[in-house]
Amino acid sequence: MVAGASQVLAQDAAAASPSKGLEVELNGLAPSQKGCMMTFVAINNLAVPISKISFELAFFNDNNAVDRVTVLDFRDLPQGKKRVRQFDMPNVKCETVTRLLINDAPICDGPASGECMKGLVTRSQVSVPFEG
Numbered sequence: 001m002v003a004g005a006s007q008v009l010a011q012d013a014a015a016a017s018p019s020k021g022l023e024v025e026l027n028g029l030a031p032s033q034k035g036c037m038m039t040f041v042a043i044n045n046l047a048v049p050i051s052k053i054s055f056e057l058a059f060f061n062d063n064n065a066v067d068r069v070t071v072l073d074f075r076d077l078p079q080g081k082k083r084v085r086q087f088d089m090p091n092v093k094c095e096t097v098t099r100l101l102i103n104d105a106p107i108c109d110g111p112a113s114g115e116c117m118k119g120l121v122t123r124s125q126v127s128v129p130f131e132g
C-alpha cells in the first residue's frame with residue numbers, strides 16, 4: 001500500500017512539473033491597420049538559453065486549407081523566462097484565421113539540434129486552435 005501511494009505521489013509530481021521544452025501560447029488576435037496583430041507568450045524550459053529562434057507558422061482558413069506560411073522571429077528566449085512577442089500580420093484578417101500550426105523552428109541557436117521542436121507545447125487563449 002505504501003509503495004502504491006508513493007508511486008501516485010511521484011506521478012502527481014511529474015504531472016505538475018513544467019515542460020522540459022518550449023511552451024508557446026497564442027495569447028491574442030486583434031485587428032490592426034495592417035491586418036491582424038498576433039500576440040504570443042513563450043517560455044523556454046530547456047536547459048539552456050536560446051539566443052535566437054524563429055518559428056515557421058502555417059495559417060489555415062475557414063476551408064481548412066493553408067492560407068499562408070510565414071516565419072516569425074521570436075528573437076531570444078532566456079532560460080526559464082516568459083517573453084511576449086507581437087507580430088502585425090499584413091493582409092491577414094483575424095476572423096479568417098481558423099487554426100495555426102508551428103510547422104518548424106528553422107532557426108534555433110543555443111540548444112542542440114532538434115531540441116526546440118522536441119517537447120514543444122502549444123496552447124491557445126483564444127478561440128483559434130494553435131498546434132505544434
